[in-house]
Amino acid sequence: MEIFTYAGFMALLQVIGIDLVLAGDNAIVIGLAAAGLPKEQRGKAILVGIIAATIMRIGFALITTKLLAIAGLLLAGGILLLWVCWKMWRELQTSHQDETAAVEALSDTDLNADGTVAGGAPRKTFAQAATQIVVADVSMSLDNVLAVAGAAHGHPTVLIIGLILSVALMGLAASWIASLLNKHRWIAYVGLLIILYVALKMMWEGWHQVEPMVLGML
Numbered sequence: 001m002e003i004f005t006y007a008g009f010m011a012l013l014q015v016i017g018i019d020l021v022l023a024g025d026n027a028i029v030i031g032l033a034a035a036g037l038p039k040e041q042r043g044k045a046i047l048v049g050i051i052a053a054t055i056m057r058i059g060f061a062l063i064t065t066k067l068l069a070i071a072g073l074l075l076a077g078g079i080l081l082l083w084v085c086w087k088m089w090r091e092l093q094t095s096h097q098d099e100t101a102a103v104e105a106l107s108d109t110d111l112n113a114d115g116t117v118a119g120g121a122p123r124k125t126f127a128q129a130a131t132q133i134v135v136a137d138v139s140m141s142l143d144n145v146l147a148v149a150g151a152a153h154g155h156p157t158v159l160i161i162g163l164i165l166s167v168a169l170m171g172l173a174a175s176w177i178a179s180l181l182n183k184h185r186w187i188a189y190v191g192l193l194i195i196l197y198v199a200l201k202m203m204w205e206g207w208h209q210v211e212p213m214v215l216g217m218l
Helices: 006-035 039-067 073-091 096-107 126-151 156-172 174-183 185-217
Strands: none
Touching (some): 006 039, 006 073, 006 096, 006 174, 039 126, 156 174, 174 185
């Protein structure tokens, strides 16, 4: 199995880092959307978000892995991952207060000891929260699958492990990971650097795929 080779093992480490950070990032977005709901609706909205993210990851994985094998699309995927890096950088600028509200909503715990759970979040309806969550899930699930496929490029076992881990983290450990990233912000920045590296690597490999065609047209 390729995970027992140096290249395969390094790819696996990159995939684990990407899964950890993007699962936490996705969980925080879900928590932020659900934070503005009454307590009795909050759990339902979070469950909708996690199930939607899981289904989308599986669906995008089936499509993305085939598309990246097409000449030219690896380069496009790398460029798209640069956009993912920019989005992630902006999301890392979310205020600590907002992140705390998101983690409180996910864990149903008063972390800042203000007597409320996500009490400072703006109020919204269940339909508004669910729509916000699903729209975010579409974008973030594609980001996750693209990054994992790029990091595991050429190592199918690593890709399969990465996708299973991604689904497991979203389904079983979303609240814990969001809390971890909230307490230790540097982990998210390490993940951002890994995704940036994968994006540049995909662009480099993608360019070498299309270079003969480009030169042949000139």
